[in-house]
Amino acid sequence: MPDRLLDVRDLDAHYGDFQALFGVSMGVSEGEIVAVIGANGAGKSTLLKCIAGAMASRRDAVLFGGEPVGGGPAHAMVARGVALVPEGRRLFPSLSVEENLLIGGQLGRSGPWNLQRIYRLFPILEARRHQPSPALSGGQQQMVAIGRALMANPRLLLCDEISLGLAPIVVREIYSQIPAIVAEGLSLIVVEQDIVQALKTARHVYCLQEGRVAVQGEAKALTREKISAAYFGV
Secondary structure (H helix, E strand, O other): OOOEEEEEEEEEEEEOOEEEEEEEEEEEEOOOEEEEEOOOOOOHHHHHHHHOOOOOOOHHHEEEOOEEOOOOOHHHHHHHOEEEEOOOOOOOOOOEHHHHHHHHOOOOOOOOOOHHHHHHHOHHHHHOOOOEHHHOOHHHHHHHHHHHHHOOOOOEEEEEOOOOOOOHHHHHHHHOOHHHHHOOOOEEEEEEOOHHHHHHHOOEEEEEEOOEEEEEEEHHHOOHHHHHHHHHOO
8 A cells, every 4th residue: 555645634624704625534645646526616626725735724634744734835835745736727928838837846846857858748838838828728838837837846746627628639638648747756636527537537536515525435436426426416
């Protein structure tokens, strides 16, 4: 059994008086791919923000490498080896593709990911490295966002809705690179609304419904019907 890299224990999260997560618990082992699925408003992005240190939480609600790290700050989590690919990509529009990628490596963590490795993963980015990021297609911008996070050489990569708004052929292209990413020794949490994609990609799946874990288990043991019932709260 691989060593446990991340533990989330009874995590609550709030936006002011509104509670978004209720006692969520989950775990990720070294080298594991975990999918978190659910409808809009289920709390998926909030969960990733708490793990990444971008949102307040109890310190003992998030453990990374066995150490309590809940509540961040976000830059400290990046230094520890947690990188977030945010929903909507959030590239710097005034910067070129290559400049956006280089920002991801500013902390200088050692590891396999550098510009040359990113360009081997996504060759189209090398061809367009001097173009401003808004000139790229949505799929290419998503590749830049993933590459920027990988440049931090994380131990845990968090991907928030990486298929959102993209054509199916582009989604397949991006997901086809996940085995190569994980093969470099990192773990992955992917937030996804697509049940089929989640079951194909992940070893373990958590389904959130209204801020709670409605069902979870090994992907190979979960049926689409069981996931769908939890997904839609029926």
